[in-house]
Amino acid sequence: MNISIPPAPWQVQQWLNTPEPITLAGLRGRVVLVIAFQMLCPGCVSRGLPQALRAHSLFADSDLAVIGLHTVFEHHEAQGSRAALAAFLHEYRIGFPVGIDAPSAYGGLPQTMQAYNMQGTPTTLLIDRKGQLRLQHFGHLEDMELGAAIGRLLEQGTQG
Amino acid sequence: MNISIPPAPWQVQQWLNTPEPITLAGLRGRVVLVIAFQMLCPGCVSRGLPQALRAHSLFADSDLAVIGLHTVFEHHEAQGSRAALAAFLHEYRIGFPVGIDAPSAYGGLPQTMQAYNMQGTPTTLLIDRKGQLRLQHFGHLEDMELGAAIGRLLEQGTQG
Amino acid sequence: MNISIPPAPWQVQQWLNTPEPITLAGLRGRVVLVIAFQMLCPGCVSRGLPQALRAHSLFADSDLAVIGLHTVFEHHEAQGSRAALAAFLHEYRIGFPVGIDAPSAYGGLPQTMQAYNMQGTPTTLLIDRKGQLRLQHFGHLEDMELGAAIGRLLEQGTQG
Amino acid sequence: MNISIPPAPWQVQQWLNTPEPITLAGLRGRVVLVIAFQMLCPGCVSRGLPQALRAHSLFADSDLAVIGLHTVFEHHEAQGSRAALAAFLHEYRIGFPVGIDAPSAYGGLPQTMQAYNMQGTPTTLLIDRKGQLRLQHFGHLEDMELGAAIGRLLEQGTQG
Numbered sequence: 334m335n336i337s338i339p340p341a342p343w344q345v346q347q348w349l350n351t352p353e354p355i356t357l358a359g360l361r362g363r364v365v366l367v368i369a370f371q372m373l374c375p376g377c378v379s380r381g382l383p384q385a386l387r388a389h390s391l392f393a394d395s396d397l398a399v400i401g402l403h404t405v406f407e408h409h410e411a412q413g414s415r416a417a418l419a420a421f422l423h424e425y426r427i428g429f430p431v432g433i434d435a436p437s438a439y440g441g442l443p444q445t446m447q448a449y450n451m452q453g454t455p456t457t458l459l460i461d462r463k464g465q466l467r468l469q470h471f472g473h474l475e476d477m478e479l480g481a482a483i484g485r486l487l488e489q490g491t492q493g
Numbered sequence: 494m495n496i497s498i499p500p501a502p503w504q505v506q507q508w509l510n511t512p513e514p515i516t517l518a519g520l521r522g523r524v525v526l527v528i529a530f531q532m533l534c535p536g537c538v539s540r541g542l543p544q545a546l547r548a549h550s551l552f553a554d555s556d557l558a559v560i561g562l563h564t565v566f567e568h569h570e571a572q573g574s575r576a577a578l579a580a581f582l583h584e585y586r587i588g589f590p591v592g593i594d595a596p597s598a599y600g601g602l603p604q605t606m607q608a609y610n611m612q613g614t615p616t617t618l619l620i621d622r623k624g625q626l627r628l629q630h631f632g633h634l635e636d637m638e639l640g641a642a643i644g645r646l647l648e649q650g651t652q653g
Numbered sequence: 654m655n656i657s658i659p660p661a662p663w664q665v666q667q668w669l670n671t672p673e674p675i676t677l678a679g680l681r682g683r684v685v686l687v688i689a690f691q692m693l694c695p696g697c698v699s700r701g702l703p704q705a706l707r708a709h710s711l712f713a714d715s716d717l718a719v720i721g722l723h724t725v726f727e728h729h730e731a732q733g734s735r736a737a738l739a740a741f742l743h744e745y746r747i748g749f750p751v752g753i754d755a756p757s758a759y760g761g762l763p764q765t766m767q768a769y770n771m772q773g774t775p776t777t778l779l780i781d782r783k784g785q786l787r788l789q790h791f792g793h794l795e796d797m798e799l800g801a802a803i804g805r806l807l808e809q810g811t812q813g
Numbered sequence: 814m815n816i817s818i819p820p821a822p823w824q825v826q827q828w829l830n831t832p833e834p835i836t837l838a839g840l841r842g843r844v845v846l847v848i849a850f851q852m853l854c855p856g857c858v859s860r861g862l863p864q865a866l867r868a869h870s871l872f873a874d875s876d877l878a879v880i881g882l883h884t885v886f887e888h889h890e891a892q893g894s895r896a897a898l899a900a901f902l903h904e905y906r907i908g909f910p911v912g913i914d915a916p917s918a919y920g921g922l923p924q925t926m927q928a929y930n931m932q933g934t935p936t937t938l939l940i941d942r943k944g945q946l947r948l949q950h951f952g953h954l955e956d957m958e959l960g961a962a963i964g965r966l967l968e969q970g971t972q973g
Contacts, residue, residue: 373580373581373584374584375584375585378538378539379538379539384957387955387957388957391955391957391958391961392961407580408580408583408584410574410576410577410580411574411576411577411579411580411581412577412580414570414571416570416571417570417571417572417577419571420533420567420568420570420571420572421533421571423568424533424534424535424568425535475867475871475956476955476956476957476960477864477867477868477871477956477957477959477960478871478960479957479960480956480957480958480959480960480961480963480964481871481872481960481961481963481964481967482964483960483961483964484960484961484962484963484964484965484968485964485965485967485968487961487965488964488965488968488969489968544797547795547797548797551795551797551798551801552801635707635711635796636795636796636797636800637704637707637708637711637796637797637799637800637803638711638800639797639800640796640797640798640799640800640801640803640804641711641712641800641801641803641804641807642804643801643804644800644801644802644803644804644805644808645804645805645807645808647801647805648804648805648808648809649808693900693901693904694904695904695905698858698859699858699859727900728900728903728904730894730896730897730900731894731896731897731899731900731901732897732900734890734891736890736891737890737891737892737897739891740853740887740888740890740891740892741853741891743888744853744854744855744888745855
């Protein structure tokens, strides 16, 4: 893991797959995996989201929360609506909560994407049980590396 | 190959990636690979379209024409617009011509999809040099099998 | 396909998976796929042999003959015995006939490998129904390309 | 991880890729990944050993030791010699230490394989920093799961 800093707050316009909005404060005590994606991003569809689904399944009985963040910064007409995203989540059987990153008032990158200075999609975040951002990675992480990082953070939470 | 019948005409609302509409008559003399897909169909995105792109590249110097047909039968609000499809083709670097199957006046399956009695997406069609429909397959075909079918049809055209 | 020449005769020390030795003359009228391999060649094990098995299965009802040629040019102590090869064929469930290329009297490349001027393993050969060598390829061929080449040669045999 | 017991001692006939024999006692303080394999076991070659190589590379700067154990229980004539194994390790670029499990005096399973009651190959073992056997798995483990188990054990060692 490459950092240990307080994460910027999430600016989410709407949530799907969850009855209640999700907040960083509400996740305190759990390890959090965030996958920032766009539904028309090939690397997200072929690698990032399938990996997040594997993590969601593998760690189902642990304290890992898996959260999607739809950070639309291009093709707004095609992927900017809640309906388009809902259809996508349905077809790809993505059952974990997904927030729609709030668009910027000035166009360009949406607000959370900007606050984290993300370089594109997919971007993976890991937040530890104490609420610190411990990893931020643009592009693909190998499964073994992501698994090891999650394993370390889960273990930290259970000790001293 | 499992059939040899005249193909139903294509009912295409709009074409992308081509300056002129494409017709079965205009393709006579060439072998034609058609991939019927939806942009939010996971099997199309992960297997059918990458395969069509491989065929497009492998047979670039031959008489094979590769054509996409966007047969939207669900999630119209998400994938029914030309803009959504154009964004998708751009992101997935699909450069071959793609026609938007004409919606039915009564809802349900679009017109070409109905005329071919397609069961879903992806569906692969192969048309021979004489304009006969020789193969129609719903789901995935292995690359070797599709290659063999194309090879046979290309060879037929150069003899007798 | 890149050539059309008479193939050099095969110099085979022993055959496995066949009651009778196999000869080029005996294969006349059929299309022949030859995979030259070594049991300790990673590219053969991971790609070349699985591909030959796919071809063997896909074209089981056609006139394609699939033949292996064990062209040992290194690690003779590990892969040079019939027993080692037999164990390998058993474990990898390779049921098509495999000939052991005859060692050279002077060491170095075995005789058939030399006669074909093969550059290493895996090497793929295709022979047409008239007994002409039509393709020789060192390294991996994509499934679609090999399928197309086989399809063309199978088709040629049924015309003219 | 499914267990926490003292591991049986290793009965190794010879070691490759290491100047000195390796012992459980000498590894105390490190996390140890053991891959028990046979060079003619397809599941070992296609999945288990590539995974061990990925772990060896990914955790190169950590306290993980990766060890191979050649547990030959069949095809002794083909894979039972040091020369055969050395050729295999060379071709597959396996650079971590590999021990040859000592054959049983009575035939059948080699001694270490017996002592661990392994059901076949590949079998994966994980030993923690305190020298306890924490995981034993026959067949394939997904990369994310193995990564998580290694990450947890590496983390345990640095706390308390």
